[in-house]
Amino acid sequence: MTADREPFQACTEETTKKYSDDTAIVGCVENGQEDEYRDLVESLVRWSRENLLQLNVTKTKEMVVDFRKSKSPPSPVGISGKDVEIVPSYRFLGVQLDNKLEWSTNTDAVYKKAMSRL
Numbered sequence: 001m002t003a004d005r006e007p008f009q010a011c012t013e014e015t016t017k018k019y020s021d022d023t024a025i026v027g028c029v030e031n032g033q034e035d036e037y038r039d040l041v042e043s044l045v046r047w048s049r050e051n052l053l054q055l056n057v058t059k060t061k062e063m064v065v066d067f068r069k070s071k072s073p074p075s076p077v078g079i080s081g082k083d084v085e086i087v088p089s090y091r092f093l094g095v096q097l098d099n100k101l102e103w104s105t106n107t108d109a110v111y112k113k114a115m116s117r118l
Contacts, residue, residue: 024092034074041077057082063090065099 025044027037048055062084064074076083089098089105096106 022093029074032072038077041079045079055079057084060084061087061090063087063097063099065101 023044025037025040027040029037045055057079060079062077064086066074074086076086078084089096091097091109096109098105
């Protein structure tokens with residue numbers, strides 16, 4: 001997930017969140033400077049390779065949260081020569097997150113699941 005913020009908002013340091021077989025990289029891109037974020041992705045790829053873990057690039061997704069008024073489409077992150085798909089919403093640890101940080105996507109998913117069990 002990538003967060004792109006206005007220049008007046010401070011970026012916090014990039015982090016990697018790991019839980020069982022789910023991993024999320026949360027990074028802040030400021031003023032179009034994606035180097036730190038892409039380096040973080042590359043370090044995860046390198047760590048996985050060194051620890052004999054294979055990343056499934058087809059299951060890997062990137063979600064960009066961008067609140068700027070003038071948005072330019074981001075270039076996708078590449079892993080092992082393949083572009084990572086950019087998606088408008090993503091399910092992480094059972095919670096449906098969307099690129100507007102609204103709860104409607106998650107609420108709809110929970111509602112659908114509840115209705116299917118009735």
